[in-house]
Amino acid sequence: MKEQILYVLRTSETAVSGQELSEQLQVSRTAVWKTIRQLQEEGYQIEATQNRGYRLLAGPDMVSAWEVGSRLMDFHFLEDIYGFESVESTNKTAKELAEAGKQAPFLVLTKKQTGGRGRRGRSWSSAEDGAVMMSYCLKPEIEPAKASVLTLAAGLAVSEAIDEVTGLASQIKWPNDVIIAGKKICGILTEMSAEPDAVSHIVVGIGINVNVESFPDELKEKATSVFLEAKKRISRAELIAAVTRKFARCYEQFLIRQDMSALKEAYQVRLVNLDQVVQIERGGQSYRAVARGITDDGALLVEQKDGTMQEVLSGEVSVRGVYGYV
């Protein structure tokens, strides 16, 4: 009910009476009043005036299922949002919920991650205070080989959402790091459970440095946050809702042909590697080439010294930019 009350208060231009809320939500006025009080205790500033009713003045920077859900009441993509106080990692929880048969797409949120992981089992330290840690779980009817394309679509969605909510101009480092001024602001970890010819479920884990005020010395050169770049705090729930809208659109575009064809242009506009020299390491050998874009299958297209084009897959190579700041 918190979700619905927040939605009604947020979308109403005037105060809403207890009577109106009770009618709209089909619950008793006592239930409305109790829920309002709970929200107030959680830090929501809800003004209550005898004659006019309730007005939402401000809310806390809260990552909860109801806070995010209240911002997505009019957007039909997620079957459910699962919010936690603390989990080992949102990807792990999402996988468990998928195995337990929960309907997809769904979103897992948490306030705290005790064992976040990056790609290939590397540790991922999320600055808890002010970070967003979230995982989408999807059950698309695709072959496992297509999952790498989906991670590019996710990177695009996050980059677009960050720009929309913050006014910043983020870019994408292939395949799916979102960066601002050369520093990483978001990491994405895609994991799937599959049979050889069919995906059972895919979990797209997204970590965004939002209201993070400082980084430890060893990360300062590599990482940044919305707060550090935009010099303001933003509502994480609003960002999560925006990412969800963008992600739903990118996901649907991806599903049409199970490739990047419909998203390639939007992706390449943000591609920081475009027309830049990249260092490619393949099978022990290392060489430089110029990135010219991506293919429909999400591979990086590079121009070699002799002018021939080559497709680079993230599985085979690590791409390091040599443009100074990565």
Next chain:
Amino acid sequence: MKEQILYVLRTSETAVSGQELSEQLQVSRTAVWKTIRQLQEEGYQIEATQNRGYRLLAGPDMVSAWEVGSRLMDFHFLEDIYGFESVESTNKTAKELAEAGKQAPFLVLTKKQTGGRGRRGRSWSSAEDGAVMMSYCLKPEIEPAKASVLTLAAGLAVSEAIDEVTGLASQIKWPNDVIIAGKKICGILTEMSAEPDAVSHIVVGIGINVNVESFPDELKEKATSVFLEAKKRISRAELIAAVTRKFARCYEQFLIRQDMSALKEAYQVRLVNLDQVVQIERGGQSYRAVARGITDDGALLVEQKDGTMQEVLSGEVSVRGVYGYV
């Protein structure tokens, strides 16, 4: 210790004294005696003679970690064998053990499966009495797309092991059903957990109808067992050990180039579809062609009416033999 004692007794041509066992295993004679008694209680016929020592006369048809382990003491492939009385499915348990960080390759065995599954979530009913239900967990450094090749290698290993232990002549129906006289004797379900460009772990679940004496009417035309074909009961542990040896070899051959090149010939000799008409269903359309073998990537190679060759992937099509008995 059961494993070691069974190994010593089974591989010794003469009786083994308690003193010898105690020295070889570096345990007390009391411990040896206690374990021997436990084994006797489990149904092992161990003859104990005052002067000469212990002799293993016969063992029960037991699917346990120690019974199988005692037959693989001299074969170094598995890091561990986990045996259970009852699990929902050995694939599920193997995945959980992998997530918990157990070292691969390992094998999961069970006496009873309460929720066995087939491909694409279909139910898999295993006739419990006399069936083998097992899952290997592997952590190969391969791309997800290569997993489909591994399932073919697994089918080959099971087919070879069944023939070796039973004297029967099994065949493979592409991609990996093992059949005898046109009826299914083994089903394989391969599942993986992966990032888009790297497999985390692969679980290969294998169900074999071994000492199954009868099938319900609706399965009689489709399924058979070692017992029904060979007219004798065989040791399931012996078969599991044989499958493990064959599987280890096929897996290692697969890993060299991550394809079927080294196994193709052995596979095609057993391919029941070879030079047979198969019915292919692709995107709503249905047509016939003649199977001519497999590619290095594990696709079925079919010759169309106009003489052109086509590669068929299991994800896109269902192949039905039209040679009468499938």
